[in-house]
Amino acid sequence: MRKKIVAGNWKMNLDYNEGLSLFSEITNMVKDEITGSQQAVVCSPFIHLHSLVQMAKGYDKVAVGAQNIHQNESGAYTGEVSAKMVKSVGAEYVILGHSERRQYFGEDNQLLAVKTETALKNGLKPIFCIGETLDEREAEQHFDVIRTQLKEGVFSLSTEQFSQLVLAYEPVWAIGTGKTATSEQAQEIHAFIREEIANNYSQEVADNTTILYGGSCNPKNAPELFAQPDIDGGLIGGASLKSRDFLDIVKVFN
């Protein structure tokens, strides 16, 4: 049985105290309300990571992740944070390939393949994001775009490395827009991703890979999305900044 995960991406929101206070609400709610075996992951700015990991101790259903790492192990890269640093504070996950990193910071599949290797080498589990833009969907290129992102971004990993990965399908046109993919659209792509994994690795690897949906996911639409056979949870932006909304999404798997 593959793992069900609901991961929050706080992006560049919340100062230190605001972040700690939201996280404290989340951990309390998880303790009181989560009855299934799903995992809630909070991907915060670097500044919060160490404290959140300390606060998450004793809550086995809550994990902490970063939103980025540098591709190199260390060196003269002013302002950057390495995978080893993130791992050293006890974070478990790192989001890689988010469309905002691709769009605003020019991160392409080749760079993301290096970042993925670096993350894995340092014991971090990447939440690797893929997804097409609106133009690409309208031109009916979405399957090709996804295939290329997988091929160039992660399919050169060994089977052992790949099995550490969580994938997130995030149609760019649905991120932060309030426009969600329909459950049929999302399921179609998730099934396609699983088939690509089976073709490149094996059916067993494909069956064990957690594939999240992201893009304007909220407590209202999550039940239908998560009921799809190939959707194993969500990557949540806006709604992860409200403890009640985030928990209601996590609770879909109760």
Ligand code: PEP
């Ligand atoms: C995201 O940024 O990964 C995301 C899915 O954002 P939102 O939920 O706000 O669309």
